[in-house]
Amino acid sequence: MKTLAALATASVLVLGLAGCASGGTDDAAEPTDTGSADGGGLITIIVNDPSNPYWKTEGDVASAVAEELGYEATVGAHKGDANTENTLIDTAISNKSVAIILDPANADGSIAAVKKANAADIPVFLVNAEINETGLAKAQLVSNNAQGAALGAQEWVAAMGEAGEYVELFGAPADNNAQTRSNGFTTVISQYPELVQVGKEVADWDRTKGHDKMQSLLQANSDINGVMAGNDEMALGAIAALKEAGKLEGIVVGGFDGAPDAVEAVIAGEMAYTVLQPVAVFAEEAVVLADTFIRTGEAPAEEKQSFDCILITADNAANMTAPFTYTP
Structure with a gap:
């Protein structure tokens, strides 16, 4: 598990790239009635x-940082189900949580869960x-999915030689990131009529679904020479199906x-x-x-922040020094 110092180093790198504001504590305002100067909980x-x-x-990172800042931390998973998410929010409320860090299950369906937490202060x-x-x-706080999709699509177009037939594996429709990435791919690829x-x-x-959907796509389109995947798990599933x-x-x-696993596949020349x-x-x-x-x-002054x-x-994969951590 990473230390806070190591994470802070990564933050300097990517926040510099993103150019977005962070809510650091060095210039914190005087405590208000809604805050507790001691923190904890x-x-x-x-x-x-x-x-x-x-x-x-x-x-893992969120819980480690919370503990290093003097809090207790618990991690739950909704697995994309809004009802499970709602139950986890109820548990957080009954446990008198001082804050909730949430990766939403559904762009629309999670709104009620956030409102419920707000009602509990x-x-x-x-x-x-x-x-x-x-x-x-x-x-x-989200990745700059449009920027990332454009980066990937430009690399993919070059590797394809600007021509060929391809298929796309799309993420979970309830997650806005899926459509944003797909739109980003299309914006770049549409410039190449071949x-x-x-x-x-x-x-x-999902990797298993990526595998199974790739099998179906391959049966219907045996002459493809490209696959665009909205995430690594789907891409790795596709690679397994293509190998088979x-x-x-x-x-x-x-x-x-x-x-x-995706970085290893890039190094191996499979992705x-x-x-x-x-x-x-x-x-x-x-x-x-x-x-804070x-x-x-x-x-934070800005509610929405992108990174x-x-x-x-293969040229820079060796700079991945830990899971999801890039060091130039």
Whole structure:
């Protein structure tokens, strides 16, 4: 588990790239009635599915930072289900949490959960995914998905030689990130008329579904030479299916997240690239912002903050010094 100092170093790198404001404590305002100068208490962290290394890192980093700042921390998972998320929010309220760090299950369906926490006077800080309403969460911290998608698509187009037939694996439709990435891919690829999409399937960010949907797409489109995937898990599932069919050679596969398995696939030449989301950075930042609010009552000046992504190819993959951590 990373130390706070190591995480802070990563924050300097990616926040500099993103150019977005952070809620540090050096210039904190005088405590207000809504803050407790001593801090402390329970911070509840709710992620999607820790079987995915991206979300596991999100929970691990947030809990480590919370504990280093003097809080207790607990991590729960909703696995994309709004009802489970609602139950976890109820538990956080009954446990008298002083803050909730939430990766929302659903852009629309999670709004009620945030409102419920607000009604209990528990501040909510969203990470990784947004909800379709502002003014409820104290902060919404996400990767710059449009920028990351453009980075990946430009690399993919070059690897494809600007021509060919391809398929796309789309993430969970309830997560706005899925559509943002797909739109980002299309914005770049549409500039190249000889690149033709012949199939598209929803695989819900999942490796097994990525594998199964890739099998179906391959049966219907045996001559493809490219795969665009909205995240690494779907891309890795596609690679497994392509290997089984003896079709991987000559097919350009792109991912998104910067997961350790994906980085290894890039190094091995099985994946053309992955796009690193700085999840360790914004998971840390969310807890720092929560700590500032708990102690001072000071919320971030900007509710929505985005953190730029980094393209990972065979040329710079060795700079991944820890899971989801890039060191130039």
